[in-house]
Amino acid sequence: MQIEINAKKREAQGTGASRRLRRAGTVPGIVYGAGKNAVSIELNHRELFLQFRHEAFHASILNLNLDGKKEQVLLRDYQMHPVRSEIQHIDFQRVSATEKIHVKIPFHFINQDTAPGVKLGHGIVNHVMTEVEITCLPKNLPEFIEVDLGALELGQTIHLSQVTLPEGVEFAQLAHGADAAVVSLPVPRGGADEEEAAAPAAGEAAPTAAPKAEG
Numbered sequence: 001m002q003i004e005i006n007a008k009k010r011e012a013q014g015t016g017a018s019r020r021l022r023r024a025g026t027v028p029g030i031v032y033g034a035g036k037n038a039v040s041i042e043l044n045h046r047e048l049f050l051q052f053r054h055e056a057f058h059a060s061i062l063n064l065n066l067d068g069k070k071e072q073v074l075l076r077d078y079q080m081h082p083v084r085s086e087i088q089h090i091d092f093q094r095v096s097a098t099e100k101i102h103v104k105i106p107f108h109f110i111n112q113d114t115a116p117g118v119k120l121g122h123g124i125v126n127h128v129m130t131e132v133e134i135t136c137l138p139k140n141l142p143e144f145i146e147v148d149l150g151a152l153e154l155g156q157t158i159h160l161s162q163v164t165l166p167e168g169v170e171f172a173q174l175a176h177g178a179d180a181a182v183v184s185l186p187v188p189r190g191g192a193d194e195e196e197a198a199a200p201a202a203g204e205a206a207p208t209a210a211p212k213a214e215g
Contacts, residue, residue, distance in 0.1 A: 003060060003062050005062060006047065007041040013040065026043065027043045028041075071094055077090070100135050103141060105134055107131060116152070124186075126183065127182075132160070132173070134169050145169075155187050158184070159182060160178075
């Protein structure tokens with residue numbers, strides 16, 4: 001998915017200037033990196049927000065059209081209004097085709113409803129992680145990482161090392177020896193195992209109430 005955003009250089013600087021831009025429906029921002037000078041920019045809020053609300057905007061290489069010159073960038077930071085759904089400021093980082101990038105991207109979980117531990121064991125999946133930091137060259141950046149839960153049984157956990165990655169992509173945490181849990185399927189409290197343990201064994205009579213004493 002190719003996402004293009006339009007921007008122009010911002011001449012006015014300072015808090016007051018940024019406030020005036022926001023009142024005019026414009027978002028102040030900055031683009032930096034790749035050995036070039038940082039540039040203050042401004043973007044149309046309506047156009048930006050239409051792209052911003054898509055998941056891919058937050059984990060994809062974006063094409064920034066800055067005064068007619070295109071650059072590839074990543075979203076690095078943003079500030080939202082504390083009450084309204086308005087972007088107050090946005091930061092982009094330029095990317096180089098030959099340098100690896102570190103990006104947080106979302107997990108997409110598939111086959112959850114058909115997992116044996118859910119369908120037959122009536123367990124509830126616990127999503128320990130919903131996103132993860134990866135490292136790769138820009139050309140290999142995926143929009144998301146897919147996690148297949150189709151074989152998940154009660155009591156099982158899927159770790160990062162068990163997740164299949166696209167070619168050229170690595171989990172940043174695994175590079176530091178941290179094999180974190182991604183998703184787990186705990187055995188339900190009061191589930192089948194506990195009911196079986198509480199039931200009388202085969203051939204064993206069920207306990208009877210003590211006889212009442214005669215008065």
